[in-house]
Amino acid sequence: MMGDVSIRDAHVEGPDLAALAGLLADGTRAGFCLALLDGRAWTAIELARHVGVAASTTTEHLNLLVAGGLLAQERQGRHRYVRLADPATAELIEKLASVAPRRSSPPHSLPAVNRARALARARTCYDHLAGALGVAVTTAMTDRGLLDWEQGLTLTGKGTAWLEELGITHPSDTRRPPVRSCLDWTERRPHLAGAVGAAVCRHAFDSRWITRIGTSRAVALTDTGRHALREHLGLSDDWSRADPSS
Amino acid sequence: MMGDVSIRDAHVEGPDLAALAGLLADGTRAGFCLALLDGRAWTAIELARHVGVAASTTTEHLNLLVAGGLLAQERQGRHRYVRLADPATAELIEKLASVAPRRSSPPHSLPAVNRARALARARTCYDHLAGALGVAVTTAMTDRGLLDWEQGLTLTGKGTAWLEELGITHPSDTRRPPVRSCLDWTERRPHLAGAVGAAVCRHAFDSRWITRIGTSRAVALTDTGRHALREHLGLSDDWSRADPSS
DNA sequence: GGGATCCTTCGGCGCGCGCCGAAGCGTCCC
DNA sequence: GGGACGCTTCGGCGCGCGCCGAAGGATCCC
Numbered sequence: 001m002m003g004d005v006s007i008r009d010a011h012v013e014g015p016d017l018a019a020l021a022g023l024l025a026d027g028t029r030a031g032f033c034l035a036l037l038d039g040r041a042w043t044a045i046e047l048a049r050h051v052g053v054a055a056s057t058t059t060e061h062l063n064l065l066v067a068g069g070l071l072a073q074e075r076q077g078r079h080r081y082v083r084l085a086d087p088a089t090a091e092l093i094e095k096l097a098s099v100a101p102r103r104s105s106p107p108h109s110l111p112a113v114n115r116a117r118a119l120a121r122a123r124t125c126y127d128h129l130a131g132a133l134g135v136a137v138t139t140a141m142t143d144r145g146l147l148d149w150e151q152g153l154t155l156t157g158k159g160t161a162w163l164e165e166l167g168i169t170h171p172s173d174t175r176r177p178p179v180r181s182c183l184d185w186t187e188r189r190p191h192l193a194g195a196v197g198a199a200v201c202r203h204a205f206d207s208r209w210i211t212r213i214g215t216s217r218a219v220a221l222t223d224t225g226r227h228a229l230r231e232h233l234g235l236s237d238d239w240s241r242a243d244p245s246s
Numbered sequence: 247m248m249g250d251v252s253i254r255d256a257h258v259e260g261p262d263l264a265a266l267a268g269l270l271a272d273g274t275r276a277g278f279c280l281a282l283l284d285g286r287a288w289t290a291i292e293l294a295r296h297v298g299v300a301a302s303t304t305t306e307h308l309n310l311l312v313a314g315g316l317l318a319q320e321r322q323g324r325h326r327y328v329r330l331a332d333p334a335t336a337e338l339i340e341k342l343a344s345v346a347p348r349r350s351s352p353p354h355s356l357p358a359v360n361r362a363r364a365l366a367r368a369r370t371c372y373d374h375l376a377g378a379l380g381v382a383v384t385t386a387m388t389d390r391g392l393l394d395w396e397q398g399l400t401l402t403g404k405g406t407a408w409l410e411e412l413g414i415t416h417p418s419d420t421r422r423p424p425v426r427s428c429l430d431w432t433e434r435r436p437h438l439a440g441a442v443g444a445a446v447c448r449h450a451f452d453s454r455w456i457t458r459i460g461t462s463r464a465v466a467l468t469d470t471g472r473h474a475l476r477e478h479l480g481l482s483d484d485w486s487r488a489d490p491s492s
Numbered sequence: 493g494g495g496a497t498c499c500t501t502c503g504g505c506g507c508g509c510g511c512c513g514a515a516g517c518g519t520c521c522c
Numbered sequence: 523g524g525g526a527c528g529c530t531t532c533g534g535c536g537c538g539c540g541c542c543g544a545a546g547g548a549t550c551c552c
Contacts, residue, residue, distance in 0.1 A: 013273075014273040014277025015277075016276075016348055021268075021270035021276065022267075024271075026540075044498075051260060053542090055499065056502090057541060057542070060500090060501095078498045079499090080499065092342070097262075099266065099338060100265065151400050151401035151402070151405070153398045153423070154400045156397070160397065178398055181423065289528080291528060301529060301530085302511085302532090305529060305530055306511095306530090324519040324520070
């Protein structure tokens with residue numbers, strides 16, 4: 001059995017890879033996956049409106065994505081909820097998004113620029129913090145000796161103690177790395193992902209340090225959160241970058 | 247400038263991601279990229295023969311892949327050499343290949359099974375060792391305290407000393423992690439990638455510990471290599487898995 | 493009970509893409 | 523110098539895919 005599995009698994013061919021890539025080689029399906037990168041479940045009609053296609057188009061595309069294993073779904077009454085299948089799928093979408101060339105022009109309208117700014121400032125990247133806030137938290141953890149990047153990324157003993165002090169636990173899932181670097185493409189610097197990154201983000205939501213901005217991926221730091229980050233990480237109020245217009 | 251860049255970069259849309267994925271959403275182009283995952287440069291006619299398409303088809307597909315930034319090329323006389331553009335592209339292809347469902351049936355013919363076995367035993371995964379040998383080397387390095395996976399993957403002080411002892415250097419490229427875990431999909435366990443993984447692999451070739459098997463991705467451990475790995479890592483001769491038929 | 497909403501199925505339409513062979517250019521070797 | 527080889531361009535062909543509206547079923551709320 002093991003021998004058979006190994007030999008089969010070594011034999012990935014062009015059409016296999018093409019089938020997976022093909023799932024994302026469509027603007028509509030890719031748009032769905034990017035929207036779902038916020039870590040939440042969306043209904044079919046929400047996704048349809050988000051990318052601007054008909055409900056029938058949405059059903060057909062979601063069927064492909066579910067059959068292909070990228071999305072998981074559940075029904076609730078007349079609603080069909082879908083989400084990214086697992087963290088590995090989210091990582092894949094993230095990675096593709098981080099290297100994809102930008103074909104569209106930057107946003108020009110005031111609402112679009114403000115939305116982009118909000119995303120750059122603070123957002124969720126599937127299950128962890130991203131944007132200027134995500135990078136600032138990661139930098140502060142590093143400065144405080146909680147993370148060590150010298151010879152690979154490690155949670156230090158101080159880091160483990162810090163998490164315990166705050167009551168932040170994370171599953172010791174051996175398949176998922178406790179800490180992982182995720183390239184933040186708005187800041188062009190890494191932020192913390194992995195099981196610890198996800199746990200910190202969940203704690204931030206549960207403790208009302210951050211809150212969602214509408215249905216967007218963007219999050220806002222609350223007063224409670226500002227105080228907590230100052231107390232626990234020494235984060236000052238100027239973590240957000242200088243306004244680009246100044 | 248920074249503000250402009252950040253706002254633009256935050257705005258990745260469905261069509262952007264679809265354009266990148268579209269490059270790989272074709273069996274022929276995907277087959278080229280998988281072949282190039284061996285880390286070498288191939289000529290256009292070699293790739294054409296490898297996947298079984300006409301030269302004109304090959305030219306058209308390579309043009310797309312180069313224009314899309316996945317491949318880099320150079321001309322030498324009448325030959326057009328192409329290779330994967332950079333390590334980040336290789337990581338992307340690796341990741342896609344590791345999660346792609348296998349649609350094709352496992353190899354049945356004796357030559358195909360032997361080729362698959364050779365790949366499972368030892369191969370290059372772009373620029374680092376993979377297969378049973380890659381996993382065995384990684385496990386031995388861990389057992390000897392050269393690598394630490396407890397709270398993220400780190401090269402330990404002993405590991406740094408071990409590399410110096412062997413004369414293995416690696417560029418301290420801050421953009422590339424020194425150590426990175428790469429899921430070996432034949433062994434279903436991780437092997438060492440990153441700058442250190444690449445340096446160890448290069449040293450193994452330079453020191454004739456391993457040698458290529460034909461034009462394949464597979465590599466063979468030489469007698470020199472067997473002795474060296476026993477001496478420097480305590481690797482016994484049974485790193486290759488038990489024969490599946492026994 | 494009935495209207496609104498969400499979602500699905502399916503036929504139709506139009507477009508894009510991958511394949512190839514033929515012709516031709518440049519390189520290389522005998 | 524000429525034949526072989528590698529590669530490119532381009533027109534033609536066939537196929538697959540994404541879009542939609544219409545019709546209908548299930549859910550939900552007034």
